[in-house]
Amino acid sequence: MSVWTAPTVTAPVVATVELPGSKSITNRALILAALADGPSMVRGTLRSRDTNLMLSGLSALGVGVHIDPADDTTVTIDPHPMVGADVYCGLAGTVMRFLPPVAAFADGAVAFDGDEQARTRPLSTILDALRDLGVKVSGDRLPFTVTGTGSASGGEVTIDASASSQFVSGLLLSAARFDDGVTVRHAGGPVPSMPHIDMTVQMLAECGVAVDRPDEQTWRVPPSTIRAIDRDIEPDLSNAAAFLAAAAVTGGSVTVPRWPATTTQPGAQIVDILAEMGCAVALTDGSLTVRGPEKLTGISIDLRAIGELTPTVAGLCALADGESVLSGIAHLRGHETDRLAALTTEINRLGGDCTETADGLRIVPRPLHGARWESYADHRMATAGALIGLVVQGVTVADIQTTSKTLPDFPGMWQQMIGHP
Ligand SMILES: O=C(O)C1=C[C@@H](OP(=O)(O)O)[C@@H](O)[C@H](O)C1
Ligand SMILES: C=C(OP(=O)(O)O)C(=O)O
Numbered sequence: 001m002s003v004w005t006a007p008t009v010t011a012p013v014v015a016t017v018e019l020p021g022s023k024s025i026t027n028r029a030l031i032l033a034a035l036a037d038g039p040s041m042v043r044g045t046l047r048s049r050d051t052n053l054m055l056s057g058l059s060a061l062g063v064g065v066h067i068d069p070a071d072d073t074t075v076t077i078d079p080h081p082m083v084g085a086d087v088y089c090g091l092a093g094t095v096m097r098f099l100p101p102v103a104a105f106a107d108g109a110v111a112f113d114g115d116e117q118a119r120t121r122p123l124s125t126i127l128d129a130l131r132d133l134g135v136k137v138s139g140d141r142l143p144f145t146v147t148g149t150g151s152a153s154g155g156e157v158t159i160d161a162s163a164s165s166q167f168v169s170g171l172l173l174s175a176a177r178f179d180d181g182v183t184v185r186h187a188g189g190p191v192p193s194m195p196h197i198d199m200t201v202q203m204l205a206e207c208g209v210a211v212d213r214p215d216e217q218t219w220r221v222p223p224s225t226i227r228a229i230d231r232d233i234e235p236d237l238s239n240a241a242a243f244l245a246a247a248a249v250t251g252g253s254v255t256v257p258r259w260p261a262t263t264t265q266p267g268a269q270i271v272d273i274l275a276e277m278g279c280a281v282a283l284t285d286g287s288l289t290v291r292g293p294e295k296l297t298g299i300s301i302d303l304r305a306i307g308e309l310t311p312t313v314a315g316l317c318a319l320a321d322g323e324s325v326l327s328g329i330a331h332l333r334g335h336e337t338d339r340l341a342a343l344t345t346e347i348n349r350l351g352g353d354c355t356e357t358a359d360g361l362r363i364v365p366r367p368l369h370g371a372r373w374e375s376y377a378d379h380r381m382a383t384a385g386a387l388i389g390l391v392v393q394g395v396t397v398a399d400i401q402t403t404s405k406t407l408p409d410f411p412g413m414w415q416q417m418i419g420h421p
Helices: 023-034 049-060 093-103 116-120 124-132 166-175 194-206 237-250 266-276 304-318 330-334 339-349 379-389 400-405 410-417
Strands: 003-005 014-016 040-043 064-067 075-078 082-088 106-113 136-138 144-149 155-159 182-186 218-221 253-256 280-284 287-291 300-302 324-327 353-357 360-364 396-398
Touching (some): 049 064, 049 082, 082 144, 093 166, 124 136, 124 166, 155 166, 166 194, 237 379, 304 330, 304 360, 339 379
Parallel strands (some): 300 324
Antiparallel strands (some): 064 075, 182 218, 253 287
C-alpha cells in the first residue's frame, strides 16, 4: 500500500479548483437512464471508482453504455431488456443499494459481491424490503443474489431507514417500474442524509415520476414511465469541501467554479459551516470563494443531514480554536469504515484530543505533530489526512489512492491547488 507524504504549505493557499461531477447525482442519473423509455445522454458524468462500478454493473445487466471516445464524461445510456449477471459493488453504497431493485427487472440471477469492507455495511433492510415487494433475494449482506423475472409486483413496505437514507433512495429510484408502484414507510429513529432523499425525489420528478408524500415518513410512487432525459451533472460539492477547507486552515482563498445557485447536494452546506467557523464566503458569477480567517473557531453542529461532510469538518475542528461537538452522526459507524472510530484514532495519533460520543465526536484542539494517518479504505478519511497535513509537518497518508472512490486524481488536484505540480 502506497504511503503519500502530505504536502505542507508555509504560505496561504490561493487557487481555483474545478471539481468533477457529483457521485450522488451521477449514480442516480445512470440508474434512471437505464430504466427509462429511451436512450439518455449524461454529460459531466463523474468517472471514479463508484461511478465506473455503476457503469460496469449496468453494462453487465445488458444496458447499453456508450462512452464518447473524445470525452469520457459524456455517456449515453441505452435501456435494453436486462439479463442475469455478476455485479461488483466495490465499497459503493450507491451501487450496493441502488442496483438490487433494478436487478428485479432482469431475466435471471444477478449475483452481487463487493470489497471485504463492504460486507459489513448495512444492507439487509433493502434486501428484506425487496422480498416484501415480491422479489426473490438470497442473502442478507454481500455477497447476495437477486433473481429477477423481468417484472415484480411492488406494493407497500415498511422499513427502518435510520442506518442509511440510501435504503429509501434505492427503492424510490426503481419504484415506478414495479407493477403496483412502491410505497415506502419509514418506522424507526431519524433518517440520516434527508437531502439525499430530496435529491432522489427531484431527479425522479425531472423524469416525469411524481413522488407523493402523504406524511413525513412515507413516500408513494405510482407505476409510471420513467422518461429518458439528457442531463448535465453538477460538480461534487462534498468533494469540493476538502479544497475549500484548505483555504480555511491556511488563511488562503479557494474558488470553485460552476457552484450551483440551487442544489439538493448536501455538500453545499459546507459554505455555512465554514462561515460559522470564521471564513468569508462569496458566490460571485457562479463561482464560490472561501477566504480563511487568522484562526478558525470551533463549532457545535448536528451533522445528521450532511454526514458525508464529517471527516472534512472534523479535520477543520482539530485545527480550530476552542472545543467542537459534532452530533447526529451515529450512522457513520456504517459508512466506508466506522468513521467515528477512525477519526478519533487518527486525530489522537497526531497528538489531538478527539473523543467518541454516543452519536458523534468531541474535538478539543491540541498542537498536532506528524505521524502516519491511516485511511481505512475511506476516501474522505484520506482527504481529511491531507487537509491536516497542509499545516502539520510530517503527516503521511496511507493508501491515498483510495480517494479514487469519488475523485479520479485527488493527489494531482491537491498538488496543483498548492502550486506544486
Ligand atoms: O444517496 C446518496 O448518494 C448518499 C447518501 C448518504 O448515505 P447515508 O444516508 O448512508 O449516510 C451519503 O452519506 C452518501 O455519501 C451518498
Ligand atoms: C458514505 C459515503 O459513500 P457511499 O455512497 O459509499 O455510502 C461517502 O461518500 O461519504
